[in-house]
Amino acid sequence: MTGRRVLVSGASIAGPALAHWLHEYGMTAVVVERHDGIRPGGQTVDLRGAGRTVARRMGIEDAVRARSTSEDGVAFVDARNRVKAAFPAQAFGGEGFVAELEILRGELAGLLHERTRGHTEYVFGDRITAVDDxxxxxxxxxAHGADRSFDLVVAADGIGSTTRGLVFGGEARVVPLGLYTSYLTVPRAASDGSWARWHNAPGGRVVALRPDNLGTTRALMSFLCPPRGYERLPVGEQKELLRRVFAGVGWEAPRVLRALGDADEFYCELVGQVRAPRWSRGRVALVGDAGYCASPISGMGTSLALVGAYVLAGELASHSSHRDAFAAYERIMRPYVAQAQHLPPFTPRIAHPRSRVGIGVLNTLLATAANPVVQRVAARFLSPPADRIDLPDYTGLRRR
Structure with a gap:
């Protein structure tokens, strides 16, 4: 139904994508974001399967390609930087460890903002504090602006969504996966090329480096650990924790640890999935990570965000009742989300061996999987289910 006014909380990926489609169908979106603007930088995300199809229908696929990190693949290396296994971006049909289209999260968010700011009101530096349905x-x-009224509200503010908490309380929960991951940007070095590099160290520790298109390098440091509240520590304490945990790790780890002190784009998270028994309550709905985060391990976060926004807006345009629209949205998306959240056995431990023997076994398995003949079988386990959804076609509902 045209004319609806929809408040969207969150201006990363799902929020602006939803604003795009709401406008296409004659609805008006207002996006509120607690940060002072679109957050730049961030780590590499990928468009794959149905997510890439939605990007094409949005008319942004070429723009995404132009801003791609152009990552050629990922190599698993030992402490002496010797390649143990390598997967080019074309492996598994371009849907494997590295997708054909890789882009920095901030670059994609900025692109979506550019495409929607002409028709969408963005309210930066504010957040929702109460919802009266x-x-x-x-x-x-x-928190700062005056109260306002809307027809609907959609939470698109990530895995730690405060809007979800206000409306759903403890009904939706974050299920931890036993892994902490930190991200930062480091100066580019001569050893950095066009391939991502992944290094396993004993103790379930990983250091990874990925090229970007901005002349710097994106670093990841992750380690197996049960939930201990590290994600809530002040940034200074989080950095000191990493220095302790990764002390003694070779390869490029000392370089990343040295860069911690000056790293402004730093983020530490407890990796987990959002499990919500329902994605709507009254006039409020969830989309993207706020409703069904599958974790970075899944490789499906961006695809779920783009596809979820597309389906939610399309169903709102298809139904006069928001209740019917929310029910249809959930019916279409639930199987896709369930597949994305179904991770391979022993994840994330299998990619973070605790012993040198385990690391050797992992490298052997990866080297075997890298064989083109074996890839057809390995794709069942190493390729995210990015295209396993029958996308509806809402073309006839667009404004003329």
Missing amino acids: RDDGVRVSF
């Missing part, structure tokens, strides 16, 4: 609409309070 009424029969005729939703009255929303903000």
Whole structure:
């Protein structure tokens, strides 16, 4: 139904993508973002399967390709930088460890913002503090701005969504996967090429480096650990934790640890998945990581965000009742999300061996999987289920 006014919380990927499609179908979106603007930088994300199809229908595929990191593949290396296994971006049909289209999260968010800011109101530096769901609409309070009324509210503010907490309480939960991961940007070095490099160290520790298109390098440091609240520590304490955990790790780890002190684009998270028994309550719905984060391990975060936004807006345009629209959205998306959240056995431990013997076994398995003949079988386990959804066609619902 055209004319609806929809408040979207979050301006990363799912939020602006939803704003795009709502406008296409004659609805008006207002996007509120707690940061002062679109957050730049961030780590590499990928468009694969149905996510790439949605990007094509949005008309942004070429723009994404132009801003791609042009990552040629990923190599698994030992402490002496010797390649133990390598997978080019074309492996597994371009849907493996590295996808054909890789782009920095901030670059994609900026692109979506550019494409929507002409018709979408963005409210930066604010956040939702209360949601009063009424029969005729939703009255929303903000930390700084005046109260406003909308027809619907959609939470697209990530795995730690505060909007989800306000409306769903503890009904939706984050299921930890026993892994902490930190991300930062480091100066580019002569040893960095066009391939991502992944290094396993004993103790379930990983250091990875990925090229970007901005003249720097994206670094990842992850380690197996049960939930201990590290994600809530002040940044300084998180960095000191990493220095302790990765002390003694060779390869490029000392270089990454030295860069910690000056790293502004630093983020530490407890890796997990969002499990929500339902994605709507009254006039409020969830989309993307806020509703069904599959974790970075899945390789499906961006695809779920883009596809979820596309389906949610399309179903809102297809139904006069928001309840019917939300029900249809969930019916279409649930199987796709369930597949994305179904991780290979022993994830993430299998990619983070604790012993040198385990690392040797992993490298042997990866080298075997890298064989083109074996790839056809290995694809069942190493390729995310990015295209396993029958995307509806909402073309006839677009504004003329």
